Amino acid sequence: MKLNLKLMDHSFPAYPIDTTLGGPLLFLLPLRCVRGQRKQIKSHCVLEKTDCYRYQTLSGSTRTSISHIGSQHRSKGSSHLENILGSAIMSTAGDKDDDDSKSVVSSHSSPSSPSASDVPPSHHSSDKPVDPLLLMGKVKAVQDAIFNRSPFCHGDIDGDDLVLYYGKGDNIRRIDFDNHTIAQLEELANACSAAKFGLNQQDVLDETYRKAGKMDSDNFLISYNPYESRIIRIIQNELLNDEDTDVYAELYKLNVYGPGSFFKSHKDTPRGEKMFGSLVIILPTAYEGGELVLRDRGEEWKLGASTPLISPDSDSDSDSNNTQKMKYIAFYGDVDHEVLEVTSGYRVTITYNLYYYTPITRSTTSTKVSSVLESAFERLLDDPNFMPNGGHLGFGLTRSYPVKERSSMKTILEGLKGSDSSIAFVCRKLSLPISAQLLYSEDDFSSYNVLLDSTPTLPDQDDGTEYDLIPYFINDWDGMLMEECDSSGHVTKSIEGYEYMIDGLEGEPECVQVFWVTEKTKNTGYETSYLYYGNESSVEYIYASVCLLVEIGPAGSRSSVEA
Numbered sequence: 031m032k033l034n035l036k037l038m039d040h041s042f043p044a045y046p047i048d049t050t051l052g053g054p055l056l057f058l059l060p061l062r063c064v065r066g067q068r069k070q071i072k073s074h075c076v077l078e079k080t081d082c083y084r085y086q087t088l089s090g091s092t093r094t095s096i097s098h099i100g101s102q103h104r105s106k107g108s109s110h111l112e113n114i115l116g117s118a119i120m121s122t123a124g125d126k127d128d129d130d131s132k133s134v135v136s137s138h139s140s141p142s143s144p145s146a147s148d149v150p151p152s153h154h155s156s157d158k159p160v161d162p163l164l165l166m167g168k169v170k171a172v173q174d175a176i177f178n179r180s181p182f183c184h185g186d187i188d189g190d191d192l193v194l195y196y197g198k199g200d201n202i203r204r205i206d207f208d209n210h211t212i213a214q215l216e217e218l219a220n221a222c223s224a225a226k227f228g229l230n231q232q233d234v235l236d237e238t239y240r241k242a243g244k245m246d247s248d249n250f251l252i253s254y255n256p257y258e259s260r261i262i263r264i265i266q267n268e269l270l271n272d273e274d275t276d277v278y279a280e281l282y283k284l285n286v287y288g289p290g291s292f293f294k295s296h297k298d299t300p301r302g303e304k305m306f307g308s309l310v311i312i313l314p315t316a317y318e319g320g321e322l323v324l325r326d327r328g329e330e331w332k333l334g335a336s337t338p339l340i341s342p343d344s345d346s347d348s349d350s351n352n353t354q355k356m357k358y359i360a361f362y363g364d365v366d367h368e369v370l371e372v373t374s375g376y377r378v379t380i381t382y383n384l385y386y387y388t389p390i391t392r393s394t395t396s397t398k399v400s401s402v403l404e405s406a407f408e409r410l411l412d413d414p415n416f417m418p419n420g421g422h423l424g425f426g427l428t429r430s431y432p433v434k435e436r437s438s439m440k441t442i443l444e445g446l447k448g449s450d451s452s453i454a455f456v457c458r459k460l461s462l463p464i465s466a467q468l469l470y471s472e473d474d475f476s477s478y479n480v481l482l483d484s485t486p487t488l489p490d491q492d493d494g495t496e497y498d499l500i501p502y503f504i505n506d507w508d509g510m511l512m513e514e515c516d517s518s519g520h521v522t523k524s525i526e527g528y529e530y531m532i533d534g535l536e537g538e539p540e541c542v543q544v545f546w547v548t549e550k551t552k553n554t555g556y557e558t559s560y561l562y563y564g565n566e567s568s569v570e571y572i573y574a575s576v577c578l579l580v581e582i583g584p585a586g587s588r589s590s591v592e593a
């Protein structure tokens with residue numbers, strides 16, 4: 031490795047880099063003087079290492095970083111939007127990379143989320159002593175109120191008299207689930223086609239990933255109707271926490287999982303900005319295995335287990351005397367889920383895509399918000415030591431949202447899910463202006479973050495050129511630079527010196543100062559690994575991580591900012 035560190039305007043810091051490990055390392059030098067040589071430097075610095083090290087100095091806003099880019103090949107997505115939003119999308123590889131960078135030299139730890147390091151100075155401008163723990167406790171109370179919402183609801187439903195018709199022309203079959211046989215389920219399985227799944231926007235048949243039979247909705251009729259059952263009401267109350275939001279459940283597919291079938295971890299492909307989730311109805315048949323596992327924010331739930339109906343030595347073709355329950359599981363579309371392998375019997379499900387009905391009827395008066403969040407929020411804002419001069423609060427939203435190129439973030443505000451909608455509700459109630467923003471960050475390359483109020487299209491990369499996205503977003507997409515501050519309003523991550531660091535700016539960019547109440551959710555750039563497993567290939571919509579910005583006035587007049 032040969033790297034001329036004299037190019038930099040400050041010295042190499044003292045953290046050692048362990049060169050005994052294998053795997054590629056990438057040096058990224060965001061200094062103005064090396065901009066032209068960025069590629070050359072990259073190509074000179076690929077080392078053999080396996081572990082992950084990030085190495086940086088911070089002096090004002092001038093930063094040098096060395097970061098591991100992961101041993102996985104980083105494929106470039108086919109569309110520009112995918113590239114920029116790549117890390118925002120559910121990608122396992124992307125998440126792993128993120129984790130990698132967290133496990134590095136601690137000096138990199140970002141002050142963005144309130145933590146023990148988020149301690150306001152002991153003296154405030156009024157010279158009254160500030161109790162940092164008290165303030166942190168108030169921030170934590172808001173965080174706790176946000177994170178205690180479940181991303182799914184589930185239960186048993188009445189499956190009596192359930193009848194399924196399927197087939198075509200003269201060959202119409204009927205299954206009466208109160209009294210069905212294994213042979214009928216086997217026949218149903220044989221009438222299905224092999225289920226594909228979406229990988230990087232292509233429909234793929236790969237039985238190591240999804241092994242199941244599926245039938246499209248125009249090939250079957252089922253006597254179950256979610257509108258006649260109480261399911262829609264449950265989804266409104268338990269998932270959306272808002273009984274006034276109209277929900278449209280679009281029948282999607284019938285799936286049959288015989289012995290050996292499964293569907294590995296994926297997120298359901300978003301089919302529009304109004305799609306918020308999926309409903310799975312598990313029909314009353316006997317099977318073993320086949321649990322639906324949901325994973326979200328580090329938690330895992332195993333749902334929908336059945337019990338074997340037929341003892342192993344009984345005649346597998348005998349009439350069943352069905353005592354199985356029909357079950358429902360509704361979850362937000364960005365929740366990872368997986369169907370474990372069915373070891374015996376047949377697991378039959380009907381899936382629905384869940385949409386907010388058009389137009390979105392969500393209103394500030396009807397949202398049933400957790401009063402805990404509301405009072406925690408008020409207590410924080412009432413504290414004169416909390417951002418005494420006002421500014422912006424940032425919330426990395428807990429859910430991801432379907433976007434396409436040029437989507438306005440305003441649309442997202444109308445269809446917020448779960449506790450994200452509660453934050454918006456509380457802010458509106460307190461007359462605090464809110465906006466949804468995409469945060470673009472080039473953490474590997476520079477320390478600048480840009481906030482965007484719509485999803486940009488990216489410049490054409492076909493010629494292999496790497497564009498500087500930061501000036502492009504600022505110039506062409508009205509991007510704003512973001513500075514981070516702590517709970518007492520002191521800037522902890524400044525953009526100072528940006529004019530020397532960011533080439534090609536046309537004019538002075540807007541800059542907002544943000545205290546991140548919940549960790550910022552960001553989208554990273556070109557080299558983001560993009561590997562997306564969905565239940566269908568999608569051309570238009572992908573999930574994006576979105577932030578909510580809330581403008582607050584100075585202590586004593588928080589809502590003084592014009593809404």
Ligand SMILES: O=C(O)CCC(=O)C(=O)O
Pocket residue numbers: 285293298310322367369379381565
């Ligand atoms: O059958 C199930 O339980 C889930 C199916 C599923 O996840 C899908 O079709 O996307």
Ligand SMILES: [Fe+2]
Pocket residue numbers: 296297298308367565
């Ligand atoms: Fe799914």
